[in-house]
Amino acid sequence: MQMTEFKPKIVAFCCNWCSYAGADLAGNNRLNYPAEVKIIRVPCSCRVNPMFILRAFQRGADGVILCGCHPGDCHYTSGNYYTRRRMALLFSMLNFLGIEKERTRVEWVSAAEGAKFAATMNDFVAQITALGENKRLEDLRCKK
Amino acid sequence: MQRIGVFVCHCGTNIAGTVDVKAVAEALRYEPGVVISTEYQYMCSQAGQDMIHEAIRENNLTGIVVCSCSPRMHEATFRKTAQSAGLNPYMVEIANIREQCSWVHKDMEIGTEKAIILGRAAIAKVNLNAPLTPGETPVTKRALVIGGGIAGIQTALDIADAGFPVDIVETKPTIGGKMAQLDKTFPTLDCAACILTPKMVEAAQHENIRILSYSEVQDIKGFVGNFTVQIKKKARYVKEDICTGCGLCTEKCPQKKVPNEFNLEMDNRRAIYIPFAQAVPKVATIDPNYCTMLKTGKCGVCAKVCTAKAIDYTQKDEIMEEKYGAIVAATGFNPISMKPFDEYAYSQSKDVITSLEFERLMNAAGPTGGKLLRPSDGKHPHTIVFVQCVGSRCSAHASKGKEYCSKICCMYTAKHAMLTRDKYPDTDVYVFYIDVRTPGKNFDEFYRRAVEEYGVHYVKGMVGKVSPEGDKLMVQASDLLADKQLHIEADLVVLAAAIEPDMSARPLATMLTASMDTNDFFTEAHPKLRPVESPTAGVFLSGACQGPKDIPETVSQAGAAAAKVIGLLAKDKLKGNPCVAGSDEWMCNGCSSCERVCPYGAITYVTKEFRMPDRTTALRRVAQVNEAVCQGCGACTVACPSGAMDLKGFASSQIMAEVDAICK
Numbered sequence: 001m002q003m004t005e006f007k008p009k010i011v012a013f014c015c016n017w018c019s020y021a022g023a024d025l026a027g028n029n030r031l032n033y034p035a036e037v038k039i040i041r042v043p044c045s046c047r048v049n050p051m052f053i054l055r056a057f058q059r060g061a062d063g064v065i066l067c068g069c070h071p072g073d074c075h076y077t078s079g080n081y082y083t084r085r086r087m088a089l090l091f092s093m094l095n096f097l098g099i100e101k102e103r104t105r106v107e108w109v110s111a112a113e114g115a116k117f118a119a120t121m122n123d124f125v126a127q128i129t130a131l132g133e134n135k136r137l138e139d140l141r142c143k144k
Numbered sequence: 145m146q147r148i149g150v151f152v153c154h155c156g157t158n159i160a161g162t163v164d165v166k167a168v169a170e171a172l173r174y175e176p177g178v179v180i181s182t183e184y185q186y187m188c189s190q191a192g193q194d195m196i197h198e199a200i201r202e203n204n205l206t207g208i209v210v211c212s213c214s215p216r217m218h219e220a221t222f223r224k225t226a227q228s229a230g231l232n233p234y235m236v237e238i239a240n241i242r243e244q245c246s247w248v249h250k251d252m253e254i255g256t257e258k259a260i261i262l263g264r265a266a267i268a269k270v271n272l273n274a275p276l277t278p279g280e281t282p283v284t285k286r287a288l289v290i291g292g293g294i295a296g297i298q299t300a301l302d303i304a305d306a307g308f309p310v311d312i313v314e315t316k317p318t319i320g321g322k323m324a325q326l327d328k329t330f331p332t333l334d335c336a337a338c339i340l341t342p343k344m345v346e347a348a349q350h351e352n353i354r355i356l357s358y359s360e361v362q363d364i365k366g367f368v369g370n371f372t373v374q375i376k377k378k379a380r381y382v383k384e385d386i387c388t389g390c391g392l393c394t395e396k397c398p399q400k401k402v403p404n405e406f407n408l409e410m411d412n413r414r415a416i417y418i419p420f421a422q423a424v425p426k427v428a429t430i431d432p433n434y435c436t437m438l439k440t441g442k443c444g445v446c447a448k449v450c451t452a453k454a455i456d457y458t459q460k461d462e463i464m465e466e467k468y469g470a471i472v473a474a475t476g477f478n479p480i481s482m483k484p485f486d487e488y489a490y491s492q493s494k495d496v497i498t499s500l501e502f503e504r505l506m507n508a509a510g511p512t513g514g515k516l517l518r519p520s521d522g523k524h525p526h527t528i529v530f531v532q533c534v535g536s537r538c539s540a541h542a543s544k545g546k547e548y549c550s551k552i553c554c555m556y557t558a559k560h561a562m563l564t565r566d567k568y569p570d571t572d573v574y575v576f577y578i579d580v581r582t583p584g585k586n587f588d589e590f591y592r593r594a595v596e597e598y599g600v601h602y603v604k605g606m607v608g609k610v611s612p613e614g615d616k617l618m619v620q621a622s623d624l625l626a627d628k629q630l631h632i633e634a635d636l637v638v639l640a641a642a643i644e645p646d647m648s649a650r651p652l653a654t655m656l657t658a659s660m661d662t663n664d665f666f667t668e669a670h671p672k673l674r675p676v677e678s679p680t681a682g683v684f685l686s687g688a689c690q691g692p693k694d695i696p697e698t699v700s701q702a703g704a705a706a707a708k709v710i711g712l713l714a715k716d717k718l719k720g721n722p723c724v725a726g727s728d729e730w731m732c733n734g735c736s737s738c739e740r741v742c743p744y745g746a747i748t749y750v751t752k753e754f755r756m757p758d759r760t761t762a763l764r765r766v767a768q769v770n771e772a773v774c775q776g777c778g779a780c781t782v783a784c785p786s787g788a789m790d791l792k793g794f795a796s797s798q799i800m801a802e803v804d805a806i807c808k
Binding site for chain 2 (some may be wrong): 005011020021023024026027028030031032033035038040041042043044046047048049050052054055056059061062063072073075076077078079086088117
């Protein structure tokens with residue numbers, strides 16, 4: 001019997017001003033990307049607590065991507081700089097926690113970059129699919 | 145427990161084409177808190193909105209989830225619907241199943257499955273929503289314009305004409321700024337003074353404008369609608385209200401050797417001076433660094449000759465505190481220092497000058513009375529070399545100069561070249577350029593006239609070195625188009641120095657908590673859609689403090705900034721965004737982490753008395769968010785080590801509930 005195809009669970013945090021609008025633009029232009037990607041809207045990428053990312057992994061996410069405005073374009077002027085530093089720190093610890101660093105990513109997607117959004121998501125899903133299921137950090141108690 | 149209504153929209157076939165909306169509505173009916181789940185063709189239509197309205201009333205809903213298009217599209221619509229039915233508008237969440245689902249997926253099964261998950265996440269979030277009310281703050285109906293150049297004057301005039309009082313704070317003894325120093329203006333060649341001075345007078349005479357010249361902003365506190373500003377009125381040792389500006393004192397003052405900054409130190413003024421004939425306010429000012437009376441107590445000539453008895457050697461700096469609703473930064477620009485560019489021999493020869501100095505030399509009110517004479521020997525120059533882009537468009541790795549284009553130099557150099565050839569047809573004029581940039585109305589026509597009608601020699605290439613030899617300046621340059629080296633024996637070299645923001649901009653930005661770019665230009669709230677507003681609410685930008693600009697652009701930006709200020713001051717109360725940060729005072733440990741990351745300065749610390757067990761009290765330092773200033777980015781929520789800081793509308797618990805719902 002053949003195994004069912006692996007469908008990763010992917011959480012994408014998108015800032016309201018650039019990346020969420022970029023995702024909307026991808027939709028307007030009907031640019032396909034895998035349905036495994038589910039977007040959570042946050043006001044700014046700097047709203048994303050590293051805890052949210054760990055929580056997602058704990059609850060069984062296979063990949064988490066964080067999208068914000070390009071450096072220098074943040075609606076709140078400096079939010080994405082905080083994001084960049086915080087995530088650099090978090091990502092540097094992931095291997096230690098037993099999670100492949102490649103399961104996370106920070107991307108800058110502007111409101112005008114619908115195509116980049118779709119391409120990024122296609123690429124990220126392919127990367128996560130290749131990595132396979134995230135088993136290490138998953139909290140078994142959360143499994144239904 | 146919330147009572148949630150779920151409304152799934154077909155959006156014609158936009159959603160229903162790829163998502164089985166009936167199945168979605170059915171699946172979401174059994175989610176926690178959901179009491180009603182239904183679908184409709186067009187939720188945003190009047191009929192759809194009426195349906196939501198009715199459902200809220202009939203089922204006593206406490207929250208709704210609309211599965212439809214992007215919240216950027218119709219969130220406001222559905223919030224209004226909810227409000228009309230008596231529900232708090234912030235109890236509405238949108239699941240974006242069009243742009244982020246039906247439009248990007250083709251398979252019905254996959255689309256439906258994803259739509260259900262997105263709906264679940266929205267339901268999980270709305271379960272934790274709390275009603276939010278935007279805070280209201282009163283607005284002080286008065287504006288402060290910092291900087292009295294053409295940008296500041298125009299902004300002040302436009303605000304004042306709309307009926308709001310405006311104060312202009314200018315550090316110099318007169319308003320007028322850089323434009324007052326100019327001779328003619330491109331591309332029409334009308335004289336700068338003729339178009340500027342009437343505006344200066346209009347500002348001075350306007351009933352709604354107060355000019356605080358020779359004054360500086362010392363401190364700014366508060367937030368949009370409610371700024372408190374400390375202004376230092378520097379002592380000018382002349383009673384402003386009594387001085388008639390007759391100028392007798394400036395003729396009699398025995399201290400004659402004071403470099404005249406208005407003429408860029410190309411001539412001298414007295415220790416008591418009026419910067420120029422049309423100065424506003426036309427009042428004398430004593431320069432304390434040079435006045436013998438102030439320094440040694442012996443002189444007093446000006447007091448003796450003053451018939452109005454306006455001289456007051458005992459005057460002191462005065463600090464005043466004023467309240468404003470809006471602040472406009474119009475601090476302007478300066479040419480950069482030529483010190484690092486010694487290959488052009490600026491420090492070695494008096495005949496190497498900057499364009500602004502050239503402007504004064506050509507000005508009828510300038511040191512030479514408008515005659516183009518060499519600063520060194522007062523002779524008429526026969527060969528003039530203009531060097532463009534001195535300090536502009538430098539490589540990021542160069543140790544000197546600016547990376548950006550100063551924007552105005554191409555045009556003013558064309559103007560200088562043209563005016564020179566017009567007045568002195570016997571003069572040879574060379575212009576060395578990297579590119580000639582003329583993207584303005586009638587700009588390219590103007591430049592072409594300089595080349596075609598006035599016979600200015602435009603040479604593509606840079607000047608490598610200027611060396612003074614005798615009374616000549618040897619200019620070594622390359623002609624890139626002819627691919628050869630040029631050696632020109634010049635009498636005068638004019639450097640088109642890059643422009644940079646005024647030095648006062650950086651400390652002002654700190655006081656305003658307004659952001660700046662790496663070049664110290666003020667950053668706008670959005671480079672395209674909000675170009676005259678600073679990201680800091682209530683702070684507006686006018687003129688070259690935001691980026692290099694010519695006069696027409698400055699004036700239009702000044703008007704735009706005024707329109708934004710008027711829009712703000714016309715409101716009696718300001719409604720804020722209720723999705724702001726708030727700190728749990730019991731959890732806050734007073735570490736200041738949040739205060740440090742806040743880009744708006746919205747967080748302050750207060751010491752409060754807390755009731756502790758056993759009837760004791762304790763003083764603790766806790767964070768307090770000013771809701772009128774907070775923009776709701778959430779940077780502080782992550783910085784907070786104790787978890788005391790949270791963002792309303794995007795609470796940690798809500799985002800984690802969404803994460804859980806998606807990962808389930």
